[in-house]
Amino acid sequence: MEYTVQKLGKLAGVSTRTLRYYDEIGILKPARINSSGYRIYGQKEVDLLQQILFYRELGVSLDQIKKIVTSPSFDLTHALKEHRDKLLAKREQLDKLIANVDKTLATREGRMTMTDQEKFEGFKQKLIDENEKMYGEEIRSKYGNEVVDQSNQKLKNMTKEQYAEVEKLSEDILSTLKKAFATGDPAGELAQKAADLHRRWLLFYWDGYTKEAHASVAQMYVDDERFTAYYDKVGTGAAEFLRDAIHIYTGIKK
């Protein structure tokens, strides 16, 4: 049986380029070249190619393979042992890399959750505390703990993408609030949009959204100086403005 490059390539599962390359580096020469300059391979070459591909499978370099297949006295066992040593060293190196990447990831994730917590923990606690203060023991025993638990769960399960969305919402709230604040009308379209964004933002933390809780948080923004300061970045009195807008949005007035 005789083969052209493509036929042999298909037979062995290699590209024609590979066969030409093997010819070029002298590792597998065709049995003959026909009158048109085509490479013609015979059975012997098929067998040799199989040999070559076998060693290639083992990760042996073509240079080494060449030595193996061209020199009959080549000490294959020794070569393979050396090759195995190299592979083992490589794996050790890989293991180190993997361990390092893992460690780095762990550190980063540790930092990430810390950052998350730094960002939210205080706020969350504040929310809970204020909530409690506002609604008192009665309401807390009713659904306060539940809300707290869910909030904690949500925070812990939040993905980076979700976090990014939350941040975007935060920014949107501020920018919308700024425009709304400029109109001076808490019942206006912009102010109501800000209130709606704020509701969506809250949904990232609360499962059991209620108008009452929303209104209560809005009041808190006015009562707690830290939140007041945060929203007053938009303009002096913005916290009150947002509270008014939310109270209108929720239909609840305290």
Next chain:
Amino acid sequence: MEYTVQKLGKLAGVSTRTLRYYDEIGILKPARINSSGYRIYGQKEVDLLQQILFYRELGVSLDQIKKIVTSPSFDLTHALKEHRDKLLAKREQLDKLIANVDKTLATREGRMTMTDQEKFEGFKQKLIDENEKMYGEEIRSKYGNEVVDQSNQKLKNMTKEQYAEVEKLSEDILSTLKKAFATGDPAGELAQKAADLHRRWLLFYWDGYTKEAHASVAQMYVDDERFTAYYDKVGTGAAEFLRDAIHIYTGIKK
């Protein structure tokens, strides 16, 4: 503190070529270029290089590193996780390679010992049988079993190098025997050299070399047609010639 390429290179443990390459691919540009065209690096670049080398340590490609260090919003955690996946896949691949090389080695070594045994087992058995026949029960119970055991051990423990030496000795015996046979003098220098080579050859199989056993083996070469045929390749009557030479060499005549 300002650094030229070499100073920074020494500081960070990389070559100047590496620094130029990093400049070339835009991963680490010097802080400025002085009037002579020298690259001048500052503290910021030192820090960045450390970053770069850290990721390089992790096996991250420079292309990826570039993305990491040039885009602050790059999702490093995600990138590292993907990178780790790649490393894990690589290790799996490596493990397969290693297992295959091991298997190949085992097969080869199995074949090797089989080949050894094919080559020696029959001969060894013959030796033992003949020895037994010649010396009878008495001598066999005296040291025959011991010799057999040691011979077996030696054969099994023979390294490839030792085997190669044995083969070389075999060839030397034949070529020397040929030349000696041409002289027709079993007491001559060449014949005695052949006898000595034969002794050394026997030592590879026997620990407890004795002149008697050696002389006995020599006689066996004449008695057993297979060995006679082997040595008569050198010339008709070569087995007898070798026997005579060995008998002279050992000083034992049967």
Next chain:
DNA sequence: TTACACCTTTACGTAACGTCAATGTAAATA
């Protein structure tokens, strides 16, 4: 004859530098 599949050689691209080569500059020494 035309189309189409298949062949050829030539040559650039890959990743991350190593290694000259040719040449200019800064610092140290005679």
Next chain:
DNA sequence: TATTTACATTGACGTTACGTAAAGGTGTAA
């Protein structure tokens, strides 16, 4: 000050095992 020595520059080729055109010749079927 002149020279040596050390260090800088850019340019370019080499490395591995092919992938991927490009430009053009060949074989065969419709």
